Amino acid sequence: MEVAAAEKLALEKGFSNVSHLDVSTMELLDEVRAMCSANTCGQYGKNWACPPACGELEECRARISRFREGILVQTVGDIEDSLDFEAMMEIEAEHKAHFMEAAEELRKEFPELLAIGAGCCTICAKCAYPDGPCRFPDKRVSSLEAYGIVVSELCKKNNLAYYYGADKIAYTSCFLLK
Numbered sequence: 001m002e003v004a005a006a007e008k009l010a011l012e013k014g015f016s017n018v019s020h021l022d023v024s025t026m027e028l029l030d031e032v033r034a035m036c037s038a039n040t041c042g043q044y045g046k047n048w049a050c051p052p053a054c055g056e057l058e059e060c061r062a063r064i065s066r067f068r069e070g071i072l073v074q075t076v077g078d079i080e081d082s083l084d085f086e087a088m089m090e091i092e093a094e095h096k097a098h099f100m101e102a103a104e105e106l107r108k109e110f111p112e113l114l115a116i117g118a119g120c121c122t123i124c125a126k127c128a129y130p131d132g133p134c135r136f137p138d139k140r141v142s143s144l145e146a147y148g149i150v151v152s153e154l155c156k157k158n159n160l161a162y163y164y165g166a167d168k169i170a171y172t173s174c175f176l177l178k
């Protein structure tokens with residue numbers, strides 16, 4: 001399967017927007033990792049796919065260095081205002097459902113697929129970390145932020161909008177294809 005066909009498949013899965021991703025634009029920054037350790041999202045040290053369990057940035061760099069291209073996938077939805085958490089959670093859940101479905105399909109064509117998502121891994125209702133090993137190490141999904149990536153910058157460098165106005169929210173993830 002060519003990358004263009006992967007883009008088409010992603011659109012068919014229900015994402016609002018899909019764009020080609022040049023892996024050389026993925027800049028992994030210590031500053032973003034520092035935000036993870038500030039634990040504003042409450043997931044630091046609670047999930048195998050989040051820091052520190054997901055590995056140092058050098059390990060993340062080594063993982064993505066095997067790829068040259070991929071696709072960015074995005075779900076854009078309506079919110080009433082910046083406090084409309086209910087709508088945000090619904091849109092995030094929709095994005096993740098489409099993301100996992102697309103990952104399953106794409107993995108058949110790209111066996112080394114690396115899926116990097118939005119938010120922490122939610123495959124299990126409760127992550128096994130730290131008491132037991134990850135239940136699905138081949139499927140678990142780390143976030144772009146866990147990779148030290150500024151999502152707005154990544155979108156900009158790959159010709160994808162990130163901000164759609166005060167009454168919209170966008171969730172962005174990517175698939176690296178090989």
Ligand code: SF4
Binds near residue numbers: 133
């Ligand atoms: S697959 Fe399950 S155990 Fe593994 S990181 Fe995700 S939620 Fe945690």
